[in-house]
Amino acid sequence: MKGLVLSGGKGTRLRPLTHTRAKQLIPIAGKPNLFYAVEDLVRSGITDIGVVISPETGEEVKSALGDGQRFGARFTYILQEAPLGIAHAVRTARPFLQNDPFVLYLGDNLLSGGIEHLVEEYRANRPEAIVLLTPVEDPRAFGVAVLDERGQVMRLVEKPQDPPSNLALVGVYLFGPRIHRVIENLKPSGRGEYEITEAIQGLLDQGMPVVAHQVRGYWKDTGKPEDLLDGNRLVLSQLSRCIQGELSSAEVVGEVVVEAGAKVIRSTVRGPAYIGPGAVVEDGFIGPYTAIGKNAKVVSSEVEYSILMDEAEVYHLPYRLDSSILGQGVVVDGRGHNRRHTLQLVLGDRSRVKL
Numbered sequence: 220m221k222g223l224v225l226s227g228g229k230g231t232r233l234r235p236l237t238h239t240r241a242k243q244l245i246p247i248a249g250k251p252n253l254f255y256a257v258e259d260l261v262r263s264g265i266t267d268i269g270v271v272i273s274p275e276t277g278e279e280v281k282s283a284l285g286d287g288q289r290f291g292a293r294f295t296y297i298l299q300e301a302p303l304g305i306a307h308a309v310r311t312a313r314p315f316l317q318n319d320p321f322v323l324y325l326g327d328n329l330l331s332g333g334i335e336h337l338v339e340e341y342r343a344n345r346p347e348a349i350v351l352l353t354p355v356e357d358p359r360a361f362g363v364a365v366l367d368e369r370g371q372v373m374r375l376v377e378k379p380q381d382p383p384s385n386l387a388l389v390g391v392y393l394f395g396p397r398i399h400r401v402i403e404n405l406k407p408s409g410r411g412e413y414e415i416t417e418a419i420q421g422l423l424d425q426g427m428p429v430v431a432h433q434v435r436g437y438w439k440d441t442g443k444p445e446d447l448l449d450g451n452r453l454v455l456s457q458l459s460r461c462i463q464g465e466l467s468s469a470e471v472v473g474e475v476v477v478e479a480g481a482k483v484i485r486s487t488v489r490g491p492a493y494i495g496p497g498a499v500v501e502d503g504f505i506g507p508y509t510a511i512g513k514n515a516k517v518v519s520s521e522v523e524y525s526i527l528m529d530e531a532e533v534y535h536l537p538y539r540l541d542s543s544i545l546g547q548g549v550v551v552d553g554r555g556h557n558r559r560h561t562l563q564l565v566l567g568d569r570s571r572v573k574l
Contacts, residue, residue, distance in 0.1 A: 220338065221319050222260040222292075225308050225390075226253055226280045226326040227273035227299045241276035243326035244283055245447060245544075246528055248454035248510050249476075249493045251283060252441055253326040255454075257290050263338040265322060266292040269315040271299050271308045304412030306402050309394075318396040320345075323415075325390030327442060329450045331457075332435025334391055340430070341393045347427035348419055349393040352386040353434040361387035362416035364431060372429040377408065377416040386431075388416065389438050397427060444544055444565050451526050452508040455491040464494065473507075486517075495529070506539075512547070520553070528568075536574070546570065 226243045243253035260268060268287065272280050277298060287294035297312045309316070309323065320341065322334065330351075337349050350372060352364050358379065364386045365373045376383060392415065401421035408414045423429055439450040458474040464481030473490030477483060480496040488494065488505040497514040505511065506523025513529040520536040522543075527533070531545040536553035545551065546568035553574045566572065 220265055220342070221316055221321040222265040222268035223271065223309065223312055223316065223321050223323050224253070224256055224260070224268060224326050225271045225305065225324070227271050227276070227302055227308065241273075241280050242442070244276075244279060245441070246510065246512060246526065247329065247441070247447065247451050248458070249478075249495050249512065252329060252450070253280070253284070254290075255329055256324045256326050257284070257287075257292065259330060259334055260322060260324060261290050261292050262333060263322070263335045265338065267295075268292050269295045269297050269312050270326075271297045271312060273299060273302065302412075303407070305415035306405055306413035306418045309398065309415070309418075310402050310413070313399055316396075316399075318399075320393065320395050323392040323394060325440075327440065328390040329437075329439040329441055329453070330389070330391065330434065331437045331453065336435075337391070337393055337432060340432075344430075345395065346430045347395050347397050347422050348429045350419065350429060350431055351389040351391045351434060351438075352431050353389055353438050354385045355387040356385075358382035358385050358387055362414070363387060366431055370431060372419075372423065372431050374423060375416040375420045377414045386433075389434055390440065392419075397422065397425075401425075445542075447526065447544060448508075448524060448542060451510055452524070455493060455508050455510065458491045458493065460490070464496075464498075469500075538574075540564065 244251040295315050299308050299311045341349055362377045363379055363382050363384055364375055365383050367373050401418045405413050437453050439446055441447050441450045458476055460474050462477045463479040464477035467484045469483040470487045475488050475490040475492050477494045478496040481494045481498045484501040486500045486503045489507055492505050493510040495511055495513040498511045500517045502519045503517045504521040508524045509522050511527050515527045516532040518534045520533045521539040523541050525543040527545045528547040530547055531549045534552045543564040545566050548569045549566045551572045
């Protein structure tokens with residue numbers, strides 16, 4: 220069985236963060252989102268993995284992932300020239316997939332329950348497809364599944380205005396080779412994309428079995444800033460305390476990771492929180508559900524429920540930085556202000572803000 224990870228698209232809902240980086244490489248709890256998908260596949264015994272990339276961010280993705288050796292995998296990079304839908308990505312990857320069964324995994328999904336049980340079921344029973352579902356509050360934004368009384372998939376609808384159920388398709392699918400024949404005959408949808416929901420519906424129309432499972436644990440589609448922050452919260456909530464960096468007159472409470480080379484000086488860190496290698500927290504406060512990236516700095520400032528990417532710097536804020544995402548190399552300087560309230564920011568890489 221092969222893996223196919225989608226790491227293309229333009230990430231329009233995450234701008235300005237995605238003006239300069241692939242959305243799948245935005246870090247969650249100190250690690251690019253895409254890495255969680257790859258690690259999930261490898262844990263399931265899938266090590267021959269195709270990575271679909273776009274012309275805009277493909278080189279960045281290749282640089283971050285490498286050849287796969289660090290993950291115990293082998294990567295084949297597949298260029299999708301235009302974002303024409305998930306089914307189009309599968310069609311583009313056909314030379315890599317050939318006639319092998321495969322797991323299709325969207326690289327901006329975050330899944331805690333893993334996919335090992337799905338892979339085991341596929342290998343045991345060989346259905347034409349297995350889909351992963353979860354209840355959502357607003358099914359109109361997703362592909363939606365209708366199940367029969369036995370829990371088998373009856374039909375699928377893409378982004379329905381009048382949803383027939385609240386069970387949304389999660390971005391993980393297992394397929395046999397028959398899906399390729401269906402995709403070959405697909406027509407673009409009203410939004411100009413080749414929809415994977417329509418491809419799976421094509422299997423159903425041919426009488427092929429499509430098995431449904433519901434998510435174990437949590438699932439996040441990290442397509443918006445608030446979803447990234449919530450995903451960060453969920454991953455950090457599973458941390459175990461590990462202090463490898465330097466603490467000097469510091470109070471570190473709860474499940475906190477301080478990586479080697481990091482320094483916490485005259486500061487308080489309340490977990491769950493992550494302090495990356497080489498980061499410095501000085502005369503500051505790091506509150507729960509905060510991830511501080513590699514070589515970032517927080518000086519005389521308070522940060523809570525936020526993501527600071529590598530090399531971001533925050534100085535002398537008279538505000539508490541809350542529910543914020545600062546891109547790589549961002550500098551926020553609050554010197555000269557003495558008002559106190561909460562500040563919320565989402566800033567793309569290398570931005571500079573003087574308050």
